[in-house]
Amino acid sequence: MIAVAALLSAAMSLAGMTGGSGTPAATGASASAHHGASELQRTYRVVRRCRLVPVKRAGKVVRRRGKVVKRRVCKRVRVPVRVRTTPATPTTPTAPSTVTTAPGTTTSGTTTAPAQPELVVRQFIEAGQLRLTLGVASVPAGTYTVRRKSEGTIQHTLDVRPSGAGVATASFPPLANGEDAQTVVLTAGTWTFRCTVPGHGVMTADLTVTP
Secondary structure, three states, X not given: OHHHHHHHHHHHHHXXXXXXXXXXXXXXXXXXXXXOOOXXXXXXXXXXXXXXXXXXXXXXXXXXXXXXXXXXXXXXXXXEEEEEEOOOOOOOOOOOOEEEEEOOEEEEOOOOOOOOOEEEEEEEEEOOEEEEEEOOOEEEOEEEEEXXXXXXXXXXXXXXXXXXXXXXXEEEEEEOOEEEEEEEEEOOEEEEEEOOOOOOOOOEEEEEEEO
């Protein structure tokens, strides 16, 4: 009887040692190691490229006062670019803010700052003529972002002032083949936009600002 009891005790101990063991569940660390990683994608954008080439007549280069006459040739080309994209991550919704409109009354909602309007000014050469154009002919009075786009290899300035004023409200420095911007407060009346580079007097335009 003692031998049988010893055998049963040993069997139960062995079963307790092996029965509770198991294989731990696999984690998703390796599967998610690259989740959310950014990727490089190749795309194209169209750009305008210009260059000066000698003028030829009857196969000979044209010269004036000993200098080679050149003309500007422009064309649009596709340039490859690489854009890094990142998968969107979920965002936690925020509670709407509460704005007090009057004593004892509130209005629930999200407050956002109004977007500042933009006024585009282009400076370029068309058919051999200097040009300055405005995106619109008339705007209401207010604060605007004046965005100047200088196209081509010739430098231009931009002077912004009320018509007849002796001092400019905004002055843009010389710029070629680029763009910049300034914040300008436009009051009611007629405003003049012009290039102050000597010889560029034709580059001027008027803007009507209504009350």
